[in-house]
Amino acid sequence: MNTASPRPVARRSLFKAGAFGAAAVAGGLALSACGGGSLAGSGGGGGESKTFKLAETHPDDYPTTLGDKKFAELAEKYSDGRIKIQVYPNAQLGEESDAIEQVQMGSIEMTRISSAPMGEFVPAMGLFSLPYLFDDADHLWRFLESESGKKLLGEVDGAGFKGLGYFDPGARSFYTSKKPIKAPTDVKGLKIRVQESQVQIDFIKALGGSPTPMDYGEVYSSLQSGLLDGAENNEPSYLSASHYEVAKNYTLDRHMRVAEVLLINKDTWAGLDTKDQEALQKAADEAAPFQREKWDAQVETDLEKLRGEGVTINEISDLAPWREATKSVIDKHGAKLGEYLDAVEELRTA
Structure with missing residues (x-):
């Protein structure tokens, strides 16, 4: 025993x-x-x-x-x-x-x-x-x-x-069923699925969205029914779970590398x-x-497949307004992570 x-x-x-x-x-x-x-x-x-x-x-x-x-x-x-x-x-x-x-x-x-x-x-x-x-x-x-x-x-x-x-797991990016997300203000009012993480919940709130914690297996039907307006994940997950079928706008803002x-x-x-x-x-x-x-290798292959399936892919090149809009999340949750945040910063240009 x-x-x-x-x-x-x-x-x-x-x-x-x-x-x-x-x-x-x-x-x-x-x-x-x-x-x-x-x-x-x-x-x-x-x-x-x-x-x-x-x-x-x-x-x-x-x-x-x-x-x-x-x-x-x-x-x-x-x-x-x-x-x-x-x-x-x-x-x-x-x-x-x-x-x-x-x-x-x-x-x-x-x-x-x-x-x-x-x-x-x-x-x-x-x-x-x-x-x-x-x-x-x-x-x-x-x-x-x-x-x-x-x-x-x-x-x-x-x-x-x-x-x-x-x-x-690559980088997580937004995908939506109706309007595309091209700027931080586009998230306002959208019901976005998140993992069971208070940091992710606060991240969506900082952008004005409505975070909805939900098991991964429930996302497809919730997007299809309108219970969700969008979700966020990496390219292989977005494709393999067929979420692109019910949310054809994919925004490569790469907001999290979880x-x-x-x-x-x-x-x-x-x-x-x-x-x-x-x-x-x-x-x-x-x-x-x-x-x-x-x-x-999978990410490159899947992006080509998604384009072939008619997904609209929006590439975000300027992250400055996104970082500014979500600075409060790092201020709140980074308070007890000082040594790790310092290490991340030191390794930024290493």
Whole structure:
């Protein structure tokens, strides 16, 4: 049985504690009985085989899913077959907000999660939701690979997780069903879907819009019905979820570069011996550049596909008015992120 001390659970978990708590207990007892790695772990000499589940929201051929699969392949290789990771794409184990709670409770072992909902569990992760913070992808990765980026990843330890590394989700941009967004004032009055992140909620409010937190799987029908006027996401997500069918105006303002985080349950990690921990970490480190390469290629391909589908793409070249309009968000949420904001600024021209 799991004898670790209780871990903090995010506020929204209070509404689901009964369902997920039962799942965690049942999963933990079953895995303890059969020698699985979810809550107990062997901690032995690396001879026991373990099979872990990794929850993924996106489709089977999506760049983050491909990164998950490469991670699983390398983990099995570097552990000499002792660790097998089953990747479950298409939100088979729940949407991101559900999957992260299940990993925190230990009913599943791993997930690939956006840092935006992670901010509810680890406030410092809200850094990545701050608008127009990074100039481009290279700027983002200079930060992620710096000592500050590694320190930020380590902050998830206090919430019941072990952070194995970052994946690249590109840049998030607006798309709308009716009028296009070409200037900050165009967002005023629009109902925009956001992730469950207070930073993102305040970002939309700063632009005069009406933020609507909603699970990813509900966005298409909500755009179609008019419950939403728009949403925001990267190019592959916009295309793969077919949101372009019901929202044909895409504005490349690239307002957020929200890092993806590869997580494992902290007790599961602690139950591994040193050799298997090293194998998992090495696999994560090598899967990251592979995933980034897949991502960059996918973005170029998907933009061409979107143009072919009749999507109107508006490229924003001058971000100054957007940064000015949303400065209050950084002032509010950046107050406790001083050292990380300083690092971002220092790496802007590195």
